[in-house]
Amino acid sequence: MPKPSDTLWDIAKAEVEKKENLEGNGDGVEVWEKSLLFMGNKNGGKTTIILRCLDRDEIPKPTLALEYTFGRRAKGHNRPKDIAHFWELGGGTSLLDLIRIPITNDNIRTFAIILVLDLSKPNELWPTMDSLLQVTRSHVDKIITKLGKTNPKVATEIKQRMWNNMPKDHPDHELIDPFPIPLVIIGSKYDIFHFTSKSEALLLKARVLINHLAFGFDRSKSVSVDQNKPLFIPAGLDSLNQIGPPPASDSDIGKLHAHTPVDLWKKIYEKTFPPKSTSDLKDVNDPAQDPQYAEYEVDAMRAQKNQELEQYKRNASKSWKEMEFES
Template sequence: MPVNLWDVCKERAKSKTVAAGQKDTTLLFLGSKETGKTTLINHFVGKLDEAAKPTLALEYSYCLRQTNNPTGGGNEICHLWELQGGTAFSSLLEAAISIGNIKGLSIILMLDLSQPKILWSTMEILLKDLRSRLTTVLTSSKAKEENLQEELLSNVMARFGDHQEKHQIEPFPVPFVILGSKYDIFQNFDPEEKKVMCRCLRNVAHSLGASLQFYSCKDTVLLKRARDLLSHYAFNTAPLKIMSTDYNKPLVIPAGSDSFSQIDNKGAEEESSSGHNFNLWRHTFTSLFPQEKQEKLDLPDDPAINEKYPEPDVDNLRKQKDEDLQRYLRELERKRTTVADLL
């Protein structure tokens, strides 16, 4: 009698014992273009010899880790979403951030240290889009019923313990990492430029309750630190036990370990909240590095649905492409769900 492979997989999935307290996690990678997101993901999942390929808007993969829990077998799984294109495709965040994965979600914002003239604008646009998507998810009826926002913020604030500036920050409701890439180029910048960039990024990271770390895929030590950082957020492994705030060295600053007073005493005395600090350091950063215009288009209305200017051929092609995109997003979600169910 023929055996249905799909049925076999489902039966094996049902027979597996899930370790007590084991939950799926999700890492969302986004940020500046060509910052090495794919390369870092390949190293994290063990594809050391696989050349990085251009990412198509939004891509999904996963990483497994065998557990040694004495109460049961099974694997831990981390879902990996990679958003490409800098700020161009941030509308696709709805596929990567959902009510189903937000409890185990961590965000990795990768910024190109070698391109300071687009770094701040890229960061600010993506922070705005991320907050918007997270707010949409956490204000849904299901999230309100489960008091998700309060639970997540409580978990994030626990990282700060008795920190004296605990009430001055406005953290993201999920663990957040700012990963500065291409440190191999940045290390050769003018000392004053490095000092300003490091102070500004430290302020932003601390204001958001985020970890800040510098990285280069060409430096084996920094690459290992980045992999260890991802492992901590993906599988709750031990956090890095080092800290570096010297702008002449790669920064390594875990969430909750910095302070406005350590970053700049004058700024800490004059500014009373994270919002004011953010504006202060935006001015400092953009005064030294005027920002170049980004490609993100903020149109008040979608011109494709404007009935005043019908174009049957174009409209039909646009409709087909929209349907293709929706199918692509559904397929990504189906793959994520299937992997989680089978493992």
């Protein structure tokens, strides 16, 4: 307990020493601390997945910007609880600039991305994935490049770690360009395509995978590559040969100018599901009008300021008209 005479510095110092004692208590016990960023389609189910992983029985609310929460887990008795930081980006692709806030130089080695794509909106799926992953990768690459100048060992470790997840004899080795940090892609709302809901079983699989990334629990060893069932494919356990060619005739494929297999799949996909532009996917709602964020005093002050602004505009308009008349 802090003493009444303790300064803020004394309290902070004591907290740091307490944490160091927990991390190095002679038993080889370390506090695990990870960070995860959830992103994807608006209303795609990101909040539901987070709440399920954290055992929180709450009704999901729309995420309008960048929200944060955390969870704690202990892997055994008499062990310190590990900490996981959960970030969620709302608004689909309308708030891409916020991606750089949670991903920093300090946590890049313990960060993972969870991309949740709404399977019930196939026309939005590919452009959403493209926009989010491109911006995220660009930001992560900049961090790693900067680290390479100050701490090349760490930068090399990050790059090598992603290759370590791939079998050395993978048939597509030359075509692979791994995402620089752990990435999980979840197709949400799969149960919509079935007469009987399988969402609980699928949520459980997602929870096991995310708990592995967040708290270091054992990962699921199941693999499913049957296109007639929900896919569950760990990194490196699939190949272009197993996937097969895109569902199009040879003549159609010959007309497409694609430089890579992924580019070819993208063109075939977009021909079947014409994409919406990223500007169409932007959220145009005003968060200030959302009832879930209502605060009487703040809203009253905002209304007053809006009235003052309108009055200022009217006065300014009159003055300009008078000046024009006098001239």
